[in-house]
Amino acid sequence: MSGSIHNNKLILKVTAAYSLFCESQKNKSIQAYYKNLIDATNIFTKALQEQDIEQLFELEKTAQEFDYQRTLDAEKRRNSLTALETIRNNWINCQNPNFVRRHFSKAHSGIGMATKPVKDTAMDTNIQSQCKKLAVLGSGLASPAEKSFYKIRQDCLKFIGKQHNLMINQHLGLSKSQGLSR
DSSP: OHHHHHHHHHHHHHHHHHHHHHHHHHHHHHHHHHHHHHHHHHHHHHHHHTTOHHHHHHHHHHHHHHHHHHHOOHHHHHHHHHHHHHHHHHHHHTTSHHHHHHHHHHHTTTTOOOSSOOOOHHHHHHHHHHHHHHHHHHHTOOOHHHHHHHHHHHHHHHHHHHHHHHHHHHHTTEETTTEEOO
16 A cells, blocks of 8 residues: 555656656746847847848848747738838838939929928838837737837837938938928
8 A cells, every 4th residue: 555655656746847847848948939039139239220221121021920920810911011011112212312202293293392301101100000010019928028029120110210211301302400401
């Protein structure tokens, strides 16, 4: 009888030890996950410091793939990637001064060209929409690593928007401090 009691106790102890071992492995995976997110945040931070907008677009596309792999929502993934591609195409198009002048002269026909700095409201709206999605993804998460990851991505998108508007105004000959600078 005592052998059976010892065996049962051993089974309980081994089971508990195995359960703790499995839990510790999960914790190691979680710690590795957090470390990878911190590393990813640092990569975004470096690209932002270097003001490498093309790199920021590539990083955000990769990060969006990560976001929606976890949710398995193909429709959200498509919508988000399409919105990012729209932002990127707008950025690329507006690097051409002739495109910007043509675009804004059409948009302002009948009221005259602007004499004060303008904003590309379509671009701003798309960026705000993307930032809201990132805020939602980061808001329910408890980990500081996850929150930082989503926050830096919002900062990068806002930086792109700010640079976009500066570039447009430069192409139009507008300066915030001087109004019309042509």
